[in-house]
Amino acid sequence: MGKHRFRFLKPEDIKKLANFEFAPxxxxxxYFAGRHQARHQGVSSEFRDYRPYTYGxxxxxxxxxxxxxxxxxxxxxxxxxxxxxxxxILDSSASMGFGKKLTKLEYSSFFSAxxxxxxTKSGNQVALETFDTxxxxxxxxxxxxxxxxxxxxxxxxxxxxxxTSLSSALIKSYPLFERKGSIxxxxxxxxxxxxxxxxxxxxxxxxxxxxxxxxxxxxxxxLPGNGMQLFVDMEDNSKLPVHTESIKNIYKKExxxxxxxxxELSKRRQVEYSFSDTQTHFFQLFDKLVR
Amino acid sequence: xxxxxxxxxxxxxxxxxxxxxxxxxxxxxxxxxxxxPPKLIFSSNELLRKILKQNERIKKPHDILLLIIRTLIFFxxxxxxxxxxxxxxxxxxxxxxxxxxVIIVDASAxxxxxxxxxxxFAAACAEATHILSGLSSKDKANIIFLKSxxxxxxxxxxxxxxxxxxxxxxxxxxxxxGAVRPAIKxxxxxxxxxxxxxxxxxxISDFQKTQWNNFFKNPDIPGNISFTxxxxxTVTSGxxxxxxxxARPYTPLPGDNIIFSCEISNxxxxxxxxxxxxxxxxxxxxxxxxxxxxxxxxxxxxIPYSDNAKSNQSSFSKADYYxxxxxxxxxxxxxxxxxxxxxxxxxxxxxxxxxxxxxxxQLKKALNSLTFLDVxxxxxxETLLNEIPDFLFIEKWHGEQTALIKKLSKLGTALFIFLAPxxxxxxxxxxxxxxxxxxxxxxxxxxxAEKKAFKLRLVSxxxxxxxxxxxxxxxxxxxxxVKKRLLIPQVNSNATVLFDYSxxxxxxxxxxNSNNPPVYIWxxxxxxxxxxxxxxxxxxxxxxxxxLSARTKNKNLTHLxxxxxxxxxxxxxxxxxxxxxxxxxxxxxxxxxxxxSYNENGKNILITDKPVTDSGIYSWLLxxxxxxxNQVNFPASESDLRTIPTDKINKLGTTVNAGxxxxxxxxxxxxxxxxxxxxxxxxILTEGLVMVRSEYLxxxxxxxxx
Numbered sequence: 002m003g004k005h006r007f008r009f010l011k012p013e014d015i016k017k018l019a020n021f022e023f024a025p026x027x028x029x030x031x032y033f034a035g036r037h038q039a040r041h042q043g044v045s046s047e048f049r050d051y052r053p054y055t056y057g058x059x060x061x062x063x064x065x066x067x068x069x070x071x072x073x074x075x076x077x078x079x080x081x082x083x084x085x086x087x088x089x090i091l092d093s094s095a096s097m098g099f100g101k102k103l104t105k106l107e108y109s110s111f112f113s114a115x116x117x118x119x120x121t122k123s124g125n126q127v128a129l130e131t132f133d134t135x136x137x138x139x140x141x142x143x144x145x146x147x148x149x150x151x152x153x154x155x156x157x158x159x160x161x162x163x164x165t166s167l168s169s170a171l172i173k174s175y176p177l178f179e180r181k182g183s184i185x186x187x188x189x190x191x192x193x194x195x196x197x198x199x200x201x202x203x204x205x206x207x208x209x210x211x212x213x214x215x216x217x218x219x220x221x222x223x224l225p226g227n228g229m230q231l232f233v234d235m236e237d238n239s240k241l242p243v244h245t246e247s248i249k250n251i252y253k254k255e256x257x258x259x260x261x262x263x264x265e266l267s268k269r270r271q272v273e274y275s276f277s278d279t280q281t282h283f284f285q286l287f288d289k290l291v292r
Numbered sequence: 293x294x295x296x297x298x299x300x301x302x303x304x305x306x307x308x309x310x311x312x313x314x315x316x317x318x319x320x321x322x323x324x325x326x327x328x329p330p331k332l333i334f335s336s337n338e339l340l341r342k343i344l345k346q347n348e349r350i351k352k353p354h355d356i357l358l359l360i361i362r363t364l365i366f367f368x369x370x371x372x373x374x375x376x377x378x379x380x381x382x383x384x385x386x387x388x389x390x391x392x393x394v395i396i397v398d399a400s401a402x403x404x405x406x407x408x409x410x411x412x413f414a415a416a417c418a419e420a421t422h423i424l425s426g427l428s429s430k431d432k433a434n435i436i437f438l439k440s441x442x443x444x445x446x447x448x449x450x451x452x453x454x455x456x457x458x459x460x461x462x463x464x465x466x467x468x469x470g471a472v473r474p475a476i477k478x479x480x481x482x483x484x485x486x487x488x489x490x491x492x493x494x495x496i497s498d499f500q501k502t503q504w505n506n507f508f509k510n511p512d513i514p515g516n517i518s519f520t521x522x523x524x525x526t527v528t529s530g531x532x533x534x535x536x537x538x539a540r541p542y543t544p545l546p547g548d549n550i551i552f553s554c555e556i557s558n559x560x561x562x563x564x565x566x567x568x569x570x571x572x573x574x575x576x577x578x579x580x581x582x583x584x585x586x587x588x589x590x591x592x593x594x595i596p597y598s599d600n601a602k603s604n605q606s607s608f609s610k611a612d613y614y615x616x617x618x619x620x621x622x623x624x625x626x627x628x629x630x631x632x633x634x635x636x637x638x639x640x641x642x643x644x645x646x647x648x649x650x651x652x653x654q655l656k657k658a659l660n661s662l663t664f665l666d667v668x669x670x671x672x673x674e675t676l677l678n679e680i681p682d683f684l685f686i687e688k689w690h691g692e693q694t695a696l697i698k699k700l701s702k703l704g705t706a707l708f709i710f711l712a713p714x715x716x717x718x719x720x721x722x723x724x725x726x727x728x729x730x731x732x733x734x735x736x737x738x739x740x741a742e743k744k745a746f747k748l749r750l751v752s753x754x755x756x757x758x759x760x761x762x763x764x765x766x767x768x769x770x771x772x773x774v775k776k777r778l779l780i781p782q783v784n785s786n787a788t789v790l791f792d793y794s795x796x797x798x799x800x801x802x803x804x805n806s807n808n809p810p811v812y813i814w815x816x817x818x819x820x821x822x823x824x825x826x827x828x829x830x831x832x833x834x835x836x837x838x839x840l841s842a843r844t845k846n847k848n849l850t851h852l853x854x855x856x857x858x859x860x861x862x863x864x865x866x867x868x869x870x871x872x873x874x875x876x877x878x879x880x881x882x883x884x885x886x887x888x889s890y891n892e893n894g895k896n897i898l899i900t901d902k903p904v905t906d907s908g909i910y911s912w913l914l915x916x917x918x919x920x921x922n923q924v925n926f927p928a929s930e931s932d933l934r935t936i937p938t939d940k941i942n943k944l945g946t947t948v949n950a951g952x953x954x955x956x957x958x959x960x961x962x963x964x965x966x967x968x969x970x971x972x973x974x975x976i977l978t979e980g981l982v983m984v985r986s987e988y989l990x991x992x993x994x995x996x997x998x
Contacts, residue, residue, distance in 0.1 A: 099335035165336075191336040221335055234337040241337045242329050243344065244674035247351070251343050259339070 007153040009107075009114035017284065018119055047277040051075045086126040086142040086180045089113050090170070091159070092188030094133040095236040098161030099189075100218045103279050109216055110156045112283035116185065119150045121145070130177070131157055132170035133162035164236040167192045169263035173275055181207055187214040189221070191236075194262045195279075198270060205270060213267060214286055215260065215276040221279060224252040301964070303890075304375035310737040311370045354986040362869050363977045368972035369513075369998040371964070374466035390430035392449045392489040395420045398497030399437040399463065400470030401857070401930035403524075405625045412524045413465035416496040419499040419522055419950040421460050423494060424453045429765075432489070434482055435459065437764045439901065440858030442467040442475035448482055461675075464688065467627055467907055468858030469927035472507045473846035484516055489516040496950060498524045498997050502929040519945030523938070530560020533628035534568075534618050535588060541843045543682060545664050546637050547950045554618040554631060558583035559932045611639040613921040615880075615909045628931040632909050634921040640666040641839065644681035644705075646689075654819045654826040655687055655710070662836050669743045681705050683839060687818065688712035691719030698723055705840035710818060711778055713738035720926035724803040727787040736778040745773035746793045748825065749997070755790060755902065757837045766833050772825035778815050791816070809844035838942070856927040857905050861885075863898040863912045863920055875919070880909045948976040 023115040040131035041195070054063060054074035067075045091113050097106035113129065129152045138155050167188055178184070183206055188198065190213070201211060226232075226245045233240050260276055267274035277286055303309060321399035334340075397420050403413035424433055434441050435456050445459050446452075468825040474492070483491040497504070501519065513519065537554040542552050552572070558564045563584050570577040583589045595608070608614060613636050620629040643665045647653055659667045665683075670676060672686065674692045677700070684700055687709045701707055707723070718733040728734075750758070750770035761769050770791060780798050783789060791799035801813040817823040825831060855861060861877065875898055879886040886901040904910065904924055912920040941947045 055700075096335035099333070156493065189335065191338055218335075225334070226330075226332045226495065230331050230332045231329045232334045232337050232340055235333060236337055240331075241335055241340055241344070243340055248340070248343050248347065255339055255343055 004213055005248045007114065009110045009284050010153055010156050012117055014111075014115055014284075015118060018115055018122075018287075023150060050078050052078060075102070085275060086128065086182035087116070087120050088130065088142070088174075088178055088182060088184045090130045090132065090174065090184060090186045090188075091156075092133075092167065093131040093137055093159050093188075094164050094165035094189075095161045095163060096165055096189055096191055097216075099221065099235055101220070104161070105189055105216045105218060105279060106161055108279040108283060109214070110159065110287070112214070112286055113187060113285065114153060114156055115287075117149055121149045126180075126182075126194050127152065128178070130170075130174055131155065132167070132174075133250060133282065134164050134166045134169065136170055136173050136177075137162060139174075141177070142180065147191065161235070165189070168196040168200035171197075171204070173220070178209070181209060183210040183212065185212045185214065187216060189198055189217055190215050190259075190263060194259070194266050197263075197270075198266050201270070201272070210273075211270075212273045213263065213275065216275065217256075217276070220278045222253070222256055224249050295322060300379055302379060303547050308370075308374050311373065312367075314370055315363055315367045315622045317366060318359055319855075322359050328902040349394045351986070354982060354989075356977060357982050358986075361982065363801060363974050365972060365975045368471060368791055368968050369976060372968050372972065376964045378964050389488060389490045389948060390432070391427065391492060392429070392432045392483055393423075393492045394434045394436060394444070394449065394482055395423060396436045396438050396442075396475050396479055396493065396495045397460070397463070398470055398495070398524075399439050399466050399468075400500070400503060401465070401467045401627050402498055402503065402625075402933055404465045404467075404499045404627055405933060407525055407624065407801070411465055412498050413463075415950060416462055416522075416524050417460040419496050419524070420494075421457050424457055424460075427453060430902050432486070434479075436479055437466075438470040438472065438475045438495075438551055440471050440856070441464045442471055442478055448485055450528060454893060466857060466905060468498070468903075468905070469856060469929055470503050472504055476507065476513065480514060480517060482766070484514070491519055492520060494520045494522060496522045496524065498933070499941060500930070500932070501934045501936050502932050504936045508936060508944065511944055513944065521941045521945055521947045522950045523947060524934070524950045530562065531559075531566055531625045531628070531933050532556065532558050532560065532566060532583070532620065532623060532749065532930060533625075533926075533928070534620060534631040535628075535928040537616075537631045537633045537925075538620050539616065539633060541840075543641060543843050544608065544635060546639070548608070548637070549594065550608060550635065551592050551594045552616055552618075552633070553590055555588050555590050556581050556583055556620070557928075558585060558932060559934070561585045566620055569619045570616065571619070572614060588625065590635045608635075608637050611637050613911075613918050615921060615923070624777055625931070625933065627907070628926045628928070630907070631817055631925050632907065632923045632949040633907065636921075637946065640664045641682045641843070642679070643683045643685060644670040644676060646672045646684070646686040653687060653818060655685065658826065658832055658835055659685065661832055662839070665839070677699060677703075683708065683842065684856060686710065689715065689719075692714045694719055696724040697997070701808050701811065704809055704844055706839075706844065707811040708838075709812065710814040711777060711780075713734060715778075718783070720813060724813060725786065725805070726781045727801065727803055727813075729784055734781060736780060739777055739779045741775045741777075745775050746795075746797075748772045748774065748791050748799055749794060751789045751792050755788070757790065757834070757841055760833055760837055761830065767828070767830040769830050769834050771830070772816075772823060772828055774816060774823040774825065774987065776817055778821040780813075787813075805818045810842050812838060812842075853922070855904070855922055855924040857907055857924060858903045859924075860897050860903050860926070861900045861910055862924050863887075864892075864895050875912055875914050878911050879904075879906070880915060882913075885910070 051067065052075065054076050058076050062076045062078075064075050064077045069074070091106075091109055093106060097109065098104050100108070117127045117129065121144050124144060126144045127148070127223075128142040129138070129140045130136055131138040137160070140152055140155060143151075165188070165191065167186070204211060224245055226243075228246065229242060229244050231240050231242050259266065264274050264276075265273075275286060277283070361980060397413075397416050399413060403411065403416060405412045425871070430452070432451055433453060433456060434444050434449045436444045436448045445456060454623050460773045464558045470509065471539075475493075479493045483493065525635065533556070535555045536556040537552070540553070541548060554568065554569060554570075556568060563582065565580055567580050567850070568576055568591050570579075572595070575595060577592070579591060581589050581591045595904070607681055614636060616633045616635070618631045619634070622629055640990070641664060643659055645659065645667055647656060647669060656667065656669075659665055668941075676684070676696065676698065680703050682704075684697070684707045686697075687710045689709050690712045697707060697709075702721070709720075709723070714735055714736050714737070716733050717728050717730070721727065746772045750768070758769055759874055776800070777797065780801075782796070783798055783801055786803065786804045788804065789798045789800070790802055793799055797815070798813075799815045801815075802812070803811040805811075809909065816825050818826055820827055863875065863877075875887070877887050877898075877900065879885070885904070887895055887898050888901050889898050891897070897914070907924045907926045910922040910924060911918050912922070938947050
């Protein structure tokens with residue numbers, strides 16, 4: 002990886018990321034025996050439990066010492082350690098292009114790139130999906146350097162697209178995510194929280210660990226402009242004349258209510274939720290992941 | 293009170309009128325801000341749309357309200373700079389032209405109402421003086437006093453206001469009814485001579501309903517003259533009055549019982565019980581009468597002959613003129629509390645007998661036997677109109693001269709018609725009104741009794757005519773037989789059959805009419821050959837009773853005419869031509885009036901040189917002997933002091949109350965600055981309140997969401 006080769010993965014960031022380790026302590030499915038506990042019993046050094054022998058069991062797993070004591074056949078079971086898969090779902094709708102110095106999409110791309118690097122570096126697999134109303138790009142899980150390069154390429158060529166529909170994107174993604182693992186959703190979440198969580202339900206049932214990263218610009222939190230303004234929607238180009246002063250306070254409260262609703266639903270469904278504005282360095286988002 | 297909808301506003305700083313365009317500034321700002329606000333690219337309008345939708349219900353009405361209030365604030369502030377004056381007059385008048393005004397001051401009798409120590413007329417004069425004082429040197433004025441004959445003080449408008457003021461100062465209210473239309477007409481005539489001036493008619497009056505109602509129903513006034521109606525203080529305490537008086541019989545004979553009656557009216561909302569006083573000569577009577585609100589009661593005083601006989605000073609026992617007075621206790625409006633009347637007892641009643649066939653008939657003999665009658669044989673022609681008889685007897689009438697007979701009846705002559713054979717029912721109908729049931733024009737034929745004579749029957753024994761025969765002293769009035777008669781058909785209910793025959797053929801019919809004297813139709817022969825009716829002892833009393841009961845108000849009797857103040861008194865008689873210079877006119881206070889004479893159709897007529905102004909008894913004297921008495925009474929129409937509603941008056945012009953200062957405002961304008969200043973302050977306060985309320989509602993909405 003040469004100097005400044007990738008726009009969203011800078012050497013100084015890589016240097017800083019050396020201290021991070023993406024190791025969510027969660028049982029996941031994996032191809033290889035590795036660092037992550039698998040729910041399947043398998044070959045590993047970590048004892049899990051005894052169970053009576055049944056036909057078809059590997060006889061090598063019989064614990065003869067127990068037989069000697071009890072004259073009964075017991076099989077020793079071990080926890081299977083596996084590598085993990087992380088699915089990064091990046092909102093690439095038109096609204097993500099909003100931001101003065103740094104757009105939400107750029108900010109999210111920096112975070113996604115760092116995350117991809119960190120995951121592959123730890124030998125785990127990472128998948129990347131960009132979406133707006135539908136899935137735009139999908140790179141299945143991989144952990145090689147070539148795979149990382151592909152992901153960086155996707156991120157660099159990713160531009161804000163059409164309207165957001167996270168819920169429909171999640172529904173469409175479900176068959177693609179074959180392996181159980183972690184899902185990291187990075188979006189501005191301009192969608193109905195109830196619909197989002199309804200779309201997440203199948204993943205949660207399957208045992209996916211879900212992380213929501215809610216990214217907004219500071220202007221979106223406080224409402225930009227003074228006096229009468231014609232607000233042009235980036236997604237559908239609709240125009241709305243608004244007297245900003247008269248609704249500024251109400252808007253702030255509304256956006257806070259939206260964040261609160263997402264946070265409460267996340268808590269209820271054991272989903273990790275994190276809000277960040279684009280002025281906060283994306284490194285701080287890793288705290289959520291590694292905690 | 294200011295009537296903002298009938299006046300106009302004049303701006304003292306009219307140069308700033310274009311500033312009024314600034315009133316549109318709030319609206320334009322509002323519209324511009326809506327039309328082209330600066331664009332702002334935003335991630336998603338979804339949330340904004342949701343907020344606006346929730347707030348629109350509160351914000352939109354508040355925004356509109358604020359826009360209206362801010363526009364009003366601009367409007368009021370700009371108006372303050374324009375220094376507006378309000379004029380409560382019809383728009384379209386050139387305010388800068390000099391004025392020509394005619395002030396009509398109501399001097400009719402109702403203006404004599406005394407309230408708070410001064411009459412309404414005095415208040416009206418004071419108001420007129422005040423108006424004159426407010427005129428500029430370029431203005432012109434004239435005054436018309438509204439009486440029965442309205443007169444203007446100048447032939448045209450003039451600038452000599454001092455003279456007008458002096459006249460107002462010395463003016464006195466009349467006892468006359470006001471002639472509204474002539475007064476307005478005169479004022480219009482005066483003002484139509486004026487050119488390049490603002491023509492105005494100012495009417496100061498109590499606007500008494502009975503006097504003004506007709507005028508306001510059909511005003512007929514030109515549009516180029518503005519009318520201002522200045523209403524004097526409204527009377528609330530009411531009034532009571534003697535509205536009419538009468539004496540029966542109208543043409544009494546010496547010795548008649550005379551009944552004097554009067555009508556007392558209560559023009560107030562409270563019932564009254566008041567004493568009524570009657571006086572004639574030395575006879576003085578008093579009785580109380582109760583009258584319900586807005587109603588009237590009649591009270592009668594009967595003066596029998598015996599009363600007169602006792603009195604030395606007053607007696608109706610000889611043929612002469614007698615005056616009588618009804619009076620009430622004095623109230624705030626005293627003019628109508630007294631009423632005068634005159635009766636004349638005559639030696640005899642005048643009977644004209646049309647008897648062409650038999651100059652010495654039984655009928656004539658019977659009439660001559662009645663000493664109180666003066667019977668004269670006459671021809672049935674126009675000469676009868678020269679001296680209207682009290683009674684006209686026509687023997688054997690064939691239906692001729694119906695128009696003349698009808699005219700005499702209208703003038704007060706009672707008719708006694710004896711039908712001749714062959715007369716047609718249409719002739720009778722023409723004279724007496726439609727009295728026969730049948731619509732056919734039947735010729736009445738004579739019917740002879742064949743075996744048995746026709747027997748008379750008394751049909752109406754309770755009729756006042758037969759009161760004399762009630763005790764039988766004068767025999768049976770129907771005790772008679774008839775050999776020849778006319779076959780008269782049945783009559784309608786408007787005619788009374790006094791006698792008929794046993795087969796119900798009418799014999800004597802009376803047709804009564806409230807306005808005219810009665811008409812008697814006879815179907816009884818007046819000769820001995822065909823009837824024994826004229827031979828009977830009861831014939832003369834029947835004839836006498838019929839004649840005496842038929843006395844009505846003879847419209848030719850001038851002493852019965854009721855004059856009102858403001859009219860000329862006249863006296864006419866062919867007999868006094870040679871002595872006319874010696875005739876004088878005096879009232880009851882023995883004041884003598886100037887009279888002049890003129891000749892009309894050979895008659896010498898005496899007339900007062902000016903209208904009489906006071907009510908009372910006016911006696912025409914020749915060598916200190918009363919030859920005629922006239923009664924002049926307060927006009928009854930002036931007693932009802934109710935006024936025309938202001939909304940009716942407003943239809944013709946501006947109405948203001950006298951003494952309210954509204955007239956000054958009317959011409960110098962009402963300064964609107966204080967009102968506009970208060971309105972501007974109120975608008976600013978309202979704007980603040982609306983904004984606070986808007987904030988409160990928004991925050992409440994947010995609290996509810998949280």
